[in-house]
Amino acid sequence: MMKRDDYKFLRLADAMTALNQRVNLIGIIVEYGAPTRSKGTDWFCSLRIVDDSHNIRGLLVNIFTETQEKLPQVEASGDIIQLSQVVMKTHNMETYALFNKRFSSFALYEGKYGEFYIPYQVSSKFQSRNQDMKFVFGLRKWVDGFQLDTVAKESVLLRQIKEGQHHDLVCKILHLLQVCRDEWMLFVWDGTDAPPLQLQSELETEMESPLPLQLETQPLARDILCRFPTIGTILRVSVSQRNVKLNIPSLAAGRWVKFINLLFEVNKGLWHGVITSSTKVRFVPNEDLIILERQRDFEKRLTSKLDRMPFSSFPWPYRITEVDDEAEKVPLVTLMDIMTYSQVTAKFKCIVRVVAALPWAVEDFRSPNGTYRIRLTLEDPTTRIHAYLYADDGEVFFEGNPPINALIRKWNTLLGVAEIESGGVIENAPRNPPWILCCIKSYYVDKNDVWGSRKYRIFGTKLVC
Numbered sequence: 001m002m003k004r005d006d007y008k009f010l011r012l013a014d015a016m017t018a019l020n021q022r023v024n025l026i027g028i029i030v031e032y033g034a035p036t037r038s039k040g041t042d043w044f045c046s047l048r049i050v051d052d053s054h055n056i057r058g059l060l061v062n063i064f065t066e067t068q069e070k071l072p073q074v075e076a077s078g079d080i081i082q083l084s085q086v087v088m089k090t091h092n093m094e095t096y097a098l099f100n101k102r103f104s105s106f107a108l109y110e111g112k113y114g115e116f117y118i119p120y121q122v123s124s125k126f127q128s129r130n131q132d133m134k135f136v137f138g139l140r141k142w143v144d145g146f147q148l149d150t151v152a153k154e155s156v157l158l159r160q161i162k163e164g165q166h167h168d169l170v171c172k173i174l175h176l177l178q179v180c181r182d183e184w185m186l187f188v189w190d191g192t193d194a195p196p197l198q199l200q201s202e203l204e205t206e207m208e209s210p211l212p213l214q215l216e217t218q219p220l221a222r223d224i225l226c227r228f229p230t231i232g233t234i235l236r237v238s239v240s241q242r243n244v245k246l247n248i249p250s251l252a253a254g255r256w257v258k259f260i261n262l263l264f265e266v267n268k269g270l271w272h273g274v275i276t277s278s279t280k281v282r283f284v285p286n287e288d289l290i291i292l293e294r295q296r297d298f299e300k301r302l303t304s305k306l307d308r309m310p311f312s313s314f315p316w317p318y319r320i321t322e323v324d325d326e327a328e329k330v331p332l333v334t335l336m337d338i339m340t341y342s343q344v345t346a347k348f349k350c351i352v353r354v355v356a357a358l359p360w361a362v363e364d365f366r367s368p369n370g371t372y373r374i375r376l377t378l379e380d381p382t383t384r385i386h387a388y389l390y391a392d393d394g395e396v397f398f399e400g401n402p403p404i405n406a407l408i409r410k411w412n413t414l415l416g417v418a419e420i421e422s423g424g425v426i427e428n429a430p431r432n433p434p435w436i437l438c439c440i441k442s443y444y445v446d447k448n449d450v451w452g453s454r455k456y457r458i459f460g461t462k463l464v465c
Helices: 132-143 289-303 336-340 392-395 404-415
Strands: 020-033 043-051 055-067 080-091 093-098 103-110 166-180 182-188 234-240 254-266 269-274 281-283 321-323 346-359 372-377 384-390 436-443 454-459 460-462
Touching: 020 055, 020 132, 020 392, 055 080, 080 132, 166 234, 166 289, 336 346, 336 384, 346 404, 372 392, 384 392, 392 454, 392 460, 436 460
Parallel strands: 055 093, 234 269, 384 454
Antiparallel strands: 020 043, 020 080, 020 281, 043 055, 080 093, 080 103, 166 182, 166 254, 182 234, 254 269, 254 281, 321 460, 346 372, 346 436, 372 384, 436 454
16 A cells, blocks of 8 residues: 555545545546536536445546536546545535536546556646556556446346336447437347336327337338347437437447436337436446346347247237247247348248237228228337238138127237226226237338338238137
8 A cells, every 4th residue: 555645646435534625536437427507507417436445335526617528528437537626525415526617627547448548538727747647557457356337226127117217227329319409319228128018099099190110200221220139129218418418429339338317208108218317327348247147148038949039928928819830830030030131021920919000990990892901010029010911811810700799809809908897998998918929921012112112911820819
């Protein structure tokens, strides 16, 4: 241990006792919050740092600057921050360091994988000293054996999320979409299936207000979809730059992050994450133990014939449908497998829920000449698609032309409509469609634009409930 006289920085444990004093600190960044506007004209962000003296919860650092650009632009969790002339304060029983824009300064260095001792960002008042480099070296050496994630509370998997609650989520960023000038949407994934949701929408509104296939206004291009995993839920996460200012360029596709206090909502029967002013972001190194565990679980699902089933459908979906002998030979896939398949025309077997239909009334299923013509909205944990029941495939599905009462009963079961014993339905009750096994074939309607005109039909499937 170095002598105190040679120590240019207070250890974090010592700084905790130096209330209302200006101190110099250096530590590993384990958490940083999204930049936001303060109640005045300043910009604000918070960091949490650790060193070998204080590495369980870490020390909170609150930083105020005149502009967003002057805030620390942290590139990764595990990077090092040097803080000069910050004031130790306490609020709500927690001691923290306050960065004052008039006299405090900072410098950011790469973490344990950094090779250089030149900071990648400094504040205007920062003054470098050669002696500082030994502390950067010491922290890099120390953090090499420190598991950064031990400083945070337990995170959830997507399969454990609940509506209206805030959770910590470790996930991989797959894509970023700028919705408009001040709105972004992040597409994130952790390899697990989000829970199926009850549907509040009414079937009769499908014509005027159809249940959407995705939350974004336009579907993503095929080349983007083909880079997505085909197993596990891809969660849309929204952020309004008018209220929350994220360092968007740092949230690159392929990076693993930990969202702390992420809000989970439901929109049109689809899970939706929301980054609020209380949400914090932590970058997680690819070699982190929790990331390696996620990757192993995903690879295990990829190699299993049955693990493409939705988690919530185990051990097998409701046996209200049957597939023909030809379909039994078709491998089980997800809807994302179907959408990203390399050939335009193919046959598939999957486990889905029927969440909407057009037309919705059984009396309108057939055209005037008696041909079945129904558009179903199918979903599984990976995505939603439209698939058609047409002509002979409809005859097979409904076993010809059953009595109207029997057809209504089957239809209500398929769509999860709550019934009462007398055969009526419970008005305005949420729908909970069951998981079913069905076969889908893809085809095109324009030979000059085979991918752009690609459609899906149900075939070889019979409704037997």
